[in-house]
Structures are given as structure tokens and as C-alpha cells.
Amino acid sequence: MNVTVFKKTLLATAISAFVLPISAHSQVLEEVVVTAQKREQNLQDVGVSVTAYTGAQTEALGWDTTEDIAAQTPGLIATSFSGDSSVSIFSLRGVGQNDFADHQEAPSAMYVDGVYIAATGAAGMQMFDLDRVEVLRGPQGTLFGRNATGGLIHVINKRPTEEFEAYVNATVADFNQRRFEGAVSGPISDTVLGRFSFLKDDADGYFDNLSGEDARNRDLLSMRGQLSFLFGEDSRVDLQAWSNVVDRNVAGAYDFRPAYKEVGDIPTDWQGVP
Numbered sequence: 001m002n003v004t005v006f007k008k009t010l011l012a013t014a015i016s017a018f019v020l021p022i023s024a025h026s027q028v029l030e031e032v033v034v035t036a037q038k039r040e041q042n043l044q045d046v047g048v049s050v051t052a053y054t055g056a057q058t059e060a061l062g063w064d065t066t067e068d069i070a071a072q073t074p075g076l077i078a079t080s081f082s083g084d085s086s087v088s089i090f091s092l093r094g095v096g097q098n099d100f101a102d103h104q105e106a107p108s109a110m111y112v113d114g115v116y117i118a119a120t121g122a123a124g125m126q127m128f129d130l131d132r133v134e135v136l137r138g139p140q141g142t143l144f145g146r147n148a149t150g151g152l153i154h155v156i157n158k159r160p161t162e163e164f165e166a167y168v169n170a171t172v173a174d175f176n177q178r179r180f181e182g183a184v185s186g187p188i189s190d191t192v193l194g195r196f197s198f199l200k201d202d203a204d205g206y207f208d209n210l211s212g213e214d215a216r217n218r219d220l221l222s223m224r225g226q227l228s229f230l231f232g233e234d235s236r237v238d239l240q241a242w243s244n245v246v247d248r249n250v251a252g253a254y255d256f257r258p259a260y261k262e263v264g265d266i267p268t269d270w271q272g273v274p
Helices: 002-027 055-061 066-071
Strands: 049-054 076-081 084-092 108-112 130-137 151-157 165-173 177-187 192-203 218-230 236-246
Touching: 049 055, 055 130, 066 076, 066 084, 066 151, 084 108, 084 151
Parallel strands: 108 151
Antiparallel strands: 049 130, 076 084, 130 151, 165 177, 177 192, 192 218, 218 236
16 A cells, blocks of 8 residues: 555656646747748747747857858758858758759848848858848748749848947967957937948968968958938838958869860860750
8 A cells, every 4th residue: 555655656746847847948938039921920930941040049159151050950051162151052951053053043042131142152151240040941932032942041130229339259269260250339310320240250271282372261351331220110221231351272173063074075065065
């Protein structure tokens, strides 16, 4: 009799111990607001497959360029041309630039602050002073247009603020790396807000090159300026200008689609047409 009562009591105690942490965890679940459907929504209420990251999460993960998004995002693959992340190709759910001709726009779209980035060479941008990143998987043509067959990546930067704020972060690492990131934001007048952000990152190459400068060095400067013109409480016009200058000595590349396959005269053009 005593043994039976002891077993029932122990089982009830174990169940209670298992349920209480779950209840406590649900109370501290942070609400993530996204604009995946072009309006502010709780991430759990969005009716499409979306993965979102806050600016604090991107910093904690150590992301430098948009290529780094693929490391934590299911269904997303990112590759670079000749190791240069400024020229990046993204594939969402198996749909990428390699499935189409090089002169066509990518079927997996890139957006920055709601603006479509058509050029592949501009997709591999530096990531700094971010508000959040959203990755939408699957066709998004209803809201974002025809070039979102595989999905899209939306990078949202921090916007100008009504209160003055500023910060500077400095990093020193191996291979003589020196990285400085900062921003200043605040009101310019009663109806105009401004924000200026920058990133300067230099590092020596880590591939020994006996015939010249070591490969994979880094010398980049990114700057972004924003102006917000306020018209009442619910209307505003945002202007943004950004620059991304990258100087790297990348490693050599191998052409995986050669123009010809035979040694000797080439009787056809690069498309194989006589």
C-alpha cells in the first residue's frame, strides 16, 4: 500500500516539474514584429513561411555580409563568385540564378528597406546598423512581383530617430584586422530626421601568395545616409543613399561552364551555335 502511494506521488511530482518550466517560458516569449506582408504583424500571425532575425541577433551571430544569412536560415543557400562576397548568388528552396540565364534578373529577390535590388553584384552587401532581416520562402509574386519565384530576402536598416543617439563599435582581431562601425541619428528640424551609418573594415590576407600580395585581404568602406521628412503623425517620406566600396585580392576562379569543350578550332560561339 505504501509503495503504491509513493509511486503515484512521485509521478505527479515529475509531471509538475516538467510543466512548470514550459509555462514560465511561454510568459517570457519575445514578440517579433515583421513586415513580410507589407504591414506590421506578429511573426506568429504571418501566413507565409518566414524566418526573421532582429538586429541584436545578427550582431550576436557575427554576420558581416548578406551571405552569412544562409548559415542559420533553412532552405537558403548563398554562394559567391571567386570568393568575393560582394557578388553573391542566393538560392531559396532550390530556385536560384543558376537555373536561369546570367543576363536575367535573379528569381530569388533581394530587397533593402522595401527597394528591389536588381543587380547580382549589389546583393552581397555589408550588414551593419540593422533593425532586422526577413527571409520569405516560396513564391511571393502577389506582393513583391515576378522576380520572387523562390522567395526573397528583405534587409531592414535602422531608421532615423526622433531622439539623438550615437554609438561606435571597434574590433581588433587576427591578420591585423581593424573594424569600426558606428551611427549617429536624431532630429535635424521639427519635420526632418536624419541618420548616418558607416562601416570600415581592413584586414591582411590569410592565403600566402609567393608571387604577390596575399589573397583574401579586406579593405572596405560602407556608408549610408538617411533623411525622413515628416508630414503629420502617419505620413513620411524617406530618402536613402548608400555606398559600398570593396577592394580585395580574391583567390582564382574556375569557370564551371567553359565556352568550348574541344581542343583546336572553335566552330561555334559561346552558346554553342554555329
